[in-house]
Amino acid sequence: MVGFVGRATELSALERHLAWVREGRGDQRGRALLLRGRRRVGKSRLVDVFCERAGVPSVVHQATRGEEPGRERARFLAEVGRSSLPGTDLLAGVTGVTSWDTALRQLAAVLPEESPAVVVLDELPWMIEADPVLEGTLQTVWDRVLSRKPVLLVLIGSDLAMMEQLGSYGRPFHQRGVEMVLSPLSPYEVGAMTGLAPAEAFDAHLVTGGLPLVCQEWREGESRTDFLARSLDDPTSPLLVSGERVLAAEFPTSVQARQVLTVIGSGERTFSRIAAAAGSAGRPLPAGSLNPALRTLAGKRLVAIDAPLSVRPGDRDRRYRVADSYLRFWLAFLEGGIPEIERGRGRVVAEAVERGWASWRGRAVEPAVREALARLLPDEEWPEVREVGGWWPRTNNPEVDLVGADRVPARRISFVGSVKWHERDTFDRRALAALARDALAIPGADGDTPLIGVSRSGFSADGLAAAYGPERLMDAWAPGR
Numbered sequence: 001m002v003g004f005v006g007r008a009t010e011l012s013a014l015e016r017h018l019a020w021v022r023e024g025r026g027d028q029r030g031r032a033l034l035l036r037g038r039r040r041v042g043k044s045r046l047v048d049v050f051c052e053r054a055g056v057p058s059v060v061h062q063a064t065r066g067e068e069p070g071r072e073r074a075r076f077l078a079e080v081g082r083s084s085l086p087g088t089d090l091l092a093g094v095t096g097v098t099s100w101d102t103a104l105r106q107l108a109a110v111l112p113e114e115s116p117a118v119v120v121l122d123e124l125p126w127m128i129e130a131d132p133v134l135e136g137t138l139q140t141v142w143d144r145v146l147s148r149k150p151v152l153l154v155l156i157g158s159d160l161a162m163m164e165q166l167g168s169y170g171r172p173f174h175q176r177g178v179e180m181v182l183s184p185l186s187p188y189e190v191g192a193m194t195g196l197a198p199a200e201a202f203d204a205h206l207v208t209g210g211l212p213l214v215c216q217e218w219r220e221g222e223s224r225t226d227f228l229a230r231s232l233d234d235p236t237s238p239l240l241v242s243g244e245r246v247l248a249a250e251f252p253t254s255v256q257a258r259q260v261l262t263v264i265g266s267g268e269r270t271f272s273r274i275a276a277a278a279g280s281a282g283r284p285l286p287a288g289s290l291n292p293a294l295r296t297l298a299g300k301r302l303v304a305i306d307a308p309l310s311v312r313p314g315d316r317d318r319r320y321r322v323a324d325s326y327l328r329f330w331l332a333f334l335e336g337g338i339p340e341i342e343r344g345r346g347r348v349v350a351e352a353v354e355r356g357w358a359s360w361r362g363r364a365v366e367p368a369v370r371e372a373l374a375r376l377l378p379d380e381e382w383p384e385v386r387e388v389g390g391w392w393p394r395t396n397n398p399e400v401d402l403v404g405a406d407r408v409p410a411r412r413i414s415f416v417g418s419v420k421w422h423e424r425d426t427f428d429r430r431a432l433a434a435l436a437r438d439a440l441a442i443p444g445a446d447g448d449t450p451l452i453g454v455s456r457s458g459f460s461a462d463g464l465a466a467a468y469g470p471e472r473l474m475d476a477w478a479p480g481r
Helices: 008-023 043-054 069-082 100-110 124-130 133-144 160-166 187-194 198-208 224-231 238-250 255-265 271-278 287-299 325-342 346-376 429-439 470-477
Strands: 031-036 058-062 117-122 151-157 177-181 303-306 319-322 387-391 400-405 413-420 451-455 466-468
Touching: 008 031, 008 043, 008 151, 008 177, 031 043, 031 160, 043 058, 043 117, 043 151, 058 069, 069 100, 069 124, 100 133, 117 124, 124 133, 124 151, 124 160, 151 160, 187 198, 187 470, 198 224, 198 325, 198 346, 198 470, 224 238, 224 346, 238 325, 255 271, 255 287, 255 319, 255 325, 271 287, 287 303, 319 325, 325 346, 346 387, 346 400, 346 413, 346 466, 346 470, 400 429, 400 451, 413 429, 429 451
Parallel strands: 031 151, 031 177, 058 117, 117 151, 413 451, 451 466
Antiparallel strands: 303 319, 387 400, 400 413
């Protein structure tokens, strides 16, 4: 199915939850599922396909952000009335429902008594944003009525922080639903979708972020430069418009957080440099304004906060980066190029990408490498490694790409490593010598600490305790791991 390469695992998970309902395995007949994931990763499409395949009565309600609650309830009941649920005739003539309690009880009335059904509320956070009482009402009606029916209630949200909070201690829906996260396509899945070899698949993942709508535009075997040239020649291409749509949904009013995100996306990583770049009239953005903006961005999972990994706590030397690789690419290269693309000059933007690609990719690939190693380890070679990070002092000199340790902060550092992700150059003796020198600066490392290397184009140096190329890293996401 187009756009669903790699989603077999998630579809199987949904089918298992429906089987749980069908077989009546719990003390409640119904099950609630909280499904969250970044915008544009295909949550709605996944659930639509699941409902099509499930072969049971279902209804899907897609919320509208900013909709007045009364109109939202009317749309919801209209969806229920048009659905394949068996008792919809009971809703004939029902109008002017004034509360979600009544609307949800109306839903319960049309659900089948003995056979399973699926109910989907897509973008539940928008519904709660418009009517905060809904959160408690949903819990009450679930406990009293809905959970007594054989129904799989799927609650979907793109606001990751809010979806996590819905099931947290002290909230009305605490322990009433199981959680499921839909991630972007992995580098392995992007490789399968594009037909690219591991090294090129990592590049494709850095550009697309694993967003299915963008990945499905990548023709099989197509080079990165050809894909970009074709995509940037079209102002309506998913590569270009997905970034605008994500940010418009995340920042309908928060202009300052949006501005700070752009600054981080341009490459600024430290608090002081972000403040300087986000300020105006030659004055840095005050800490009283920057700190709330950073908290907003971190809460939305748009910005990741990294700390140096060593035997010393590193929170005072935090660095900020755009968490999603697609947005990182879009902010760095595409946002500022939109006017040129709309004028039919996409080649100018494509040329700018090529000029900055090697430098940008060298840093952008580091989080992917750390994630791959964190997935591969611990193993027989590194049985104590539970954390993989990097290290830097306040001066940023030296910066060490990889540190493997038993915890944060570390009690013991197992290895120190370097990433050389060049198009042609190998990991050579100079790279090894620089790594050996820089490793001595890390608290907890010494001359006997094993050194590892990561290279896109092979190795020409002896003395590494381990060497990882694209193929070995790609195994981190292989099916069955």
